[in-house]
Amino acid sequence: MNNPILPLISVVIPCYRVTQHILAVIDGIGSEVSQIYVIDDKCPDHSGNFVRANCRDQRVVVIDHLENQGVGGAVMSGYVAALAGGADIIIKLDGDGQMDARLIPNFIAPILSGEADYTKGNRFFDLEQIRAMPTVRLFGNAVLSFITKVSSGYWDIFDPTNGYTAIHAEALRHLPFKKISHRYFFESDMLFRLNTLHAVVVDIPMDANYGDEVSNLKISKIVTEFLGKHIRNFFKRLFYNYYLRNMSLASIELPLGVGLVLMGGSYGVWHWLNSARIDTATPAGTVMLAALPILMGIQLILAFLAYDIASVPHRPIHKKILLKKPNA
Structure with a gap:
């Protein structure tokens, strides 16, 4: 021993x-x-x-x-x-x-x-x-x-x-x-x-x-x-x-942020292509409708990254495992 x-x-x-x-x-x-x-x-x-x-x-x-x-x-x-x-x-x-x-x-x-x-x-x-x-x-x-x-x-x-x-x-x-x-x-x-x-x-x-x-x-x-x-x-x-192991606000922020960026980007690209096809300027309101969800999505993604960075483990697991052992 x-x-x-x-x-x-x-x-x-x-x-x-x-x-x-x-x-x-x-x-x-x-x-x-x-x-x-x-x-x-x-x-x-x-x-x-x-x-x-x-x-x-x-x-x-x-x-x-x-x-x-x-x-x-x-x-x-x-x-x-x-x-x-x-x-x-x-x-x-x-x-x-x-x-x-x-x-x-x-x-x-x-x-x-x-x-x-x-x-x-x-x-x-x-x-x-x-x-x-x-x-x-x-x-x-x-x-x-x-x-x-x-x-x-x-x-x-x-x-x-x-x-x-x-x-x-x-x-x-x-x-x-x-x-x-x-x-x-x-x-x-x-x-x-x-x-x-x-x-x-x-x-x-x-x-x-x-x-x-x-x-x-x-x-x-x-x-x-x-x-x-x-x-x-x-x-x-x-x-x-x-x-799987945990749920937090960050669990919502990332998919919601990605979804908003994709939605705003897709909406903006579709209207840009349509405006280019008919050779007319895209209305300012349409541009804002595309930009707003993109900006909100980026903010949510950054919030998730801040949470992820702050979640770096700081409590060693081997000490907790040893405490659970009857002969530790």
Whole structure:
């Protein structure tokens, strides 16, 4: 049985073509971590066998995938193993050396103090460090950050694709593992799922190291696959948070606002086309009848956004879950 005073900390490292960096990553993990799960995601370089042959750290457990499942699938396998091993907090750390393992205490501190359920890295705190970020990554992260704010409901975070994360085991147990994306959309999908639980997410300042690693995240993927999934998650979040689990004034404001904008816009366009067809000026009264519902609709949509921004979760759910347990 775990010591109730000292939480059991685990690290999950998904591995795919990281044999040049993985041993240094493991060596950099401090003594505050009790378990390290290395997930060989059908790596062509056989990362798992490489770690077995060259790593003597007794905390390391290697898990092999028979098929490549993507970074999300590898992390989920590590999460399952960490939960089975009794972990209280699970860190996700990449094996390519871009994440400083010395920051692990910073990531777990807000969770240990009961201020957060999930923490994630943010490389945008230090403006000087941003200059070191490749332009493509900088642009992609800026676009994704805004889209993720809208789809996930976490308006106070940035750098959503940052894979340096920590999560409390009680929050993790309530996530639908089978529904979370197993590919590059994993981090963004995690945020959406956490918001449906009303989990508290906190950004942790960090610097990024860019060496000879090549990012597999393409702009085309952001524009096509990611955008479609973000739109899907946005509408799911609206349904879950504003209609299925709760009803509020915002539940009325958004559909009413959208309806007024569409009604006013359709009315205005129809009369504009009709006036153009008969070559006459549109009466001022007709213009006002089109503009008024549009303006009212925009005001209602803005009111909904203000409510949504103010509704970012601030009370960690893992504390409430533990209080419900008889032996907590």
